[in-house]
Amino acid sequence: MDDSIEPGKLSYHQVATKDIAAVAVNSLSGEPGTRIIDIYGPEKIGHNRVIEIVSRPIGKSVQHAETGQQAKRVYPCNQEN
Numbered sequence: 001m002d003d004s005i006e007p008g009k010l011s012y013h014q015v016a017t018k019d020i021a022a023v024a025v026n027s028l029s030g031e032p033g034t035r036i037i038d039i040y041g042p043e044k045i046g047h048n049r050v051i052e053i054v055s056r057p058i059g060k061s062v063q064h065a066e067t068g069q070q071a072k073r074v075y076p077c078n079q080e081n
Contacts, residue, residue, distance in 0.1 A: 009048060011044040013041040013043070014050075015040065019041075
């Protein structure tokens with residue numbers, strides 16, 4: 001694995017399904033045509049931060065783990081060529 005990428009620290013924009021739905025409704029009710037719409041969450045967030053956010057309200061420690069095929073699917077750079 002590339003030392004510069006630690007799975008728990010890799011961050012990306014996460015988007016709530018309700019936000020995707022709102023954009024879809026808005027787009028479908030507008031002018032007809034084809035367009036590409038990029039949808040981003042308010043900030044890039046990694047698994048470690050998600051764990052902090054989820055753990056606090058439930059009062060339990062939460063952990064994430066990547067396993068063989070899951071890690072390859074989520075982090076394609078981990079695949080051996």
